[in-house]
Amino acid sequence: MEGLTQVGDCTYRLEVPEASTFVPAVSYFITDGDGALIDPGPGAAVPALRRAMESLGLRRLDCIIPTHVHVDHAGGAGAVAALCPSARVLVHPRGVRHLAHPAHLIEITQQIYGTDFETRSGTVLPVSGPQLRGVEDGEVVRLGGRELQFIHAPGHASHHLAILDRSQQGLFCGEALGLPPHLLPSVAPYSFHEEDYLATIESLRRLDPRVLFFAHGGADAHPRPAFTTAAENTRIYSRMTLDGLRKGESPAEIALRFVVDVKRRFGLTYAPDGAQLLVTGYEMYFRKKGLA
Numbered sequence: 001m002e003g004l005t006q007v008g009d010c011t012y013r014l015e016v017p018e019a020s021t022f023v024p025a026v027s028y029f030i031t032d033g034d035g036a037l038i039d040p041g042p043g044a045a046v047p048a049l050r051r052a053m054e055s056l057g058l059r060r061l062d063c064i065i066p067t068h069v070h071v072d073h074a075g076g077a078g079a080v081a082a083l084c085p086s087a088r089v090l091v092h093p094r095g096v097r098h099l100a101h102p103a104h105l106i107e108i109t110q111q112i113y114g115t116d117f118e119t120r121s122g123t124v125l126p127v128s129g130p131q132l133r134g135v136e137d138g139e140v141v142r143l144g145g146r147e148l149q150f151i152h153a154p155g156h157a158s159h160h161l162a163i164l165d166r167s168q169q170g171l172f173c174g175e176a177l178g179l180p181p182h183l184l185p186s187v188a189p190y191s192f193h194e195e196d197y198l199a200t201i202e203s204l205r206r207l208d209p210r211v212l213f214f215a216h217g218g219a220d221a222h223p224r225p226a227f228t229t230a231a232e233n234t235r236i237y238s239r240m241t242l243d244g245l246r247k248g249e250s251p252a253e254i255a256l257r258f259v260v261d262v263k264r265r266f267g268l269t270y271a272p273d274g275a276q277l278l279v280t281g282y283e284m285y286f287r288k289k290g291l292a
Helices: 043-056 077-083 093-100 103-113 117-121 194-205 224-246 251-266 272-289
Strands: 004-008 011-015 026-030 036-038 063-065 088-091 132-134 140-143 146-152 161-165 170-174 211-214
Touching: 004 043, 004 211, 011 043, 026 043, 026 211, 043 077, 043 117, 063 077, 088 093, 093 132, 103 117, 194 224, 224 251, 224 272, 251 272
Parallel strands: 036 063, 063 088, 088 132, 170 211
Antiparallel strands: 004 011, 011 026, 026 036, 140 146, 146 161, 161 170
8 A cells, every 4th residue: 555664563654644734644553463553643544544454454453542632643533443443542541531522622723723624634533432541651551462561751742652562662752752854842832841841752762762653754763862862952942932032022033043943954944834833832831831
């Protein structure tokens, strides 16, 4: 199937482009046992997920695991769970209520991306209560011949998980380390918390994974420098935003400086809308902390 690639032991990556404001999200299938789906993506991804399951010979799923409940990673969880009624939907305990009753999640997403976001990203359906369970920090779930360890990884969001596949020492890190390949910080309005974000980077570093599987982007088979880079970039753009706010600059002005800086440092052309979203996330965090 086009777009479905093997990236590890029984591990397959699927990226589903969509006509929306989101950076394309990535879903991962593990085909051991009855199979697992990590990050089901937005509702619009569900047809592609079904085709991928057919291509991989997965008739059902044992586990559906969103790294966090933002709609570009979990918006399709309800629809996939309905297709696989025996599957367990495993999520951070703080995310359980948002998947069971997604009205608040939809409202927040509308505030960020517009009231019509579902026309681009797909409908957000609730997950049936019997299928849904919160997982504790350090909990281990068996999948076929392997063990998946869940790590609470707040910062990008309070309901963020990372999943360590012990069989290949592969870490599904969601957005805990930012956006590859340059590991720019993934600063989500309403939910970003810088101290937690930096602490999570250090806690994941101590796991010493052999490979990182990102929720946006690809896999990194040489991950050790990634943790230092992610922390450095988080601090650089935090200082840029806070300094600008204290000087009375608008978020649009700070975002323009961000765009210029990533072009200079990485040769990266960053969309102004995306830059302003990052700055807004920092701004909301600093105002809640009383720093700006």
